[in-house]
């Protein structure tokens with residue numbers, strides 16, 4: 001990776017600081033991408049340290065495999081991070097991992113490849129699958145989904161106020177022509193919204209919404225957090241970088257729900273009231289034994305002005321960090 005590329009790795013210094021890296025430790029980069037964060041983590045690890053790099057995208061995995069070939073500390077896994085528990089069980093590492101990072105969203109590798117269809121800027125196939133093994137591309141979905149479903153997706157994941165107009169334009173268009181290319185969709189959007197936001201391309205929200213839906217992005221993060229907690233060793237750190245308020249909310253509530261009641265009550269301005277059922281729901285396993293671990297919230301961090309100046313796509317990022325505490 002060039003220095004220029006490194007400078008575009010979102011919140012890199014903050015990630016390395018809050019992971020609190022132990023040189024012989026075991027770390028997971030659950031969203032490997034181009035490996036920027038992974039390279040940073042590796043630079044803090046000794047020969048005994050280990051890094052597991054996960055990505056559901058073959059293009060990312062190919063890069064990971066090149067690194068793994070020259071660096072025996074790296075193990076690359078192709079797949080969804082929601083299967084984290086199974087992956088780590090195979091390696092006999094449940095409760096032994098010192099830090100896990102999730103850097104959610106799309107990579108530049110994905111955005112810059114026209115034929116992946118993630119970007120509205122260049123024309124290409126309207127695909128948007130992070131894992132090209134999965135069956136539903138954006139194009140196929142837009143050709144088959146009901147009007148109601150399209151409106152729901154654009155409203156829920158994109159907070160698009162003109163969702164109905166855009167969905168109507170899509171449904172009318174597909175009666176005559178198959179929607180195959182990104183620029184066909186961009187044209188439909190720009191011609192159906194009555195006015196544009198000053199600093200946002202009118203297609204931004206629709207593209208984001210369709211991508212999040214096609215890749216099940218919210219369920220993925222929702223499904224993995226409990227597994228991450230189990231996989232972590234005592235004192236292990238959980239770090240999540242989100243770019244969407246819905247993702248960040250899932251992470252925030254998970255950390256809150258797994259915090260010690262005393263920590264919740266001590267937090268000023270907290271709107272959560274401790275009650276017994278709340279704790280039992282989250283801390284009781286199937287044998288009715290109380291788990292003896294919790295999450296301690298460490299910090300919420302935003303990119304600095306200078307980072308945003310250099311890398312505008314970092315502007316909506318928020319990093320949350322929590323630590324597994326065993327009592």
Ligand SMILES: C[S@@+](CC[C@H](N)C(=O)[O-])C[C@H]1O[C@@H](n2cnc3c(N)ncnc32)[C@H](O)[C@@H]1O
Nearest residue numbers: 031033034035036037055056057080081103220
């Ligand atoms: C924002 S990029 C990560 C960039 C990376 N941190 C870097 O420094 O290059 C997100 C990556 O996570 C992957 N990804 C997103 N959701 C995933 C999931 N549920 N399971 C596995 N990988 C996922 C994407 O394919 C993409 O490569």
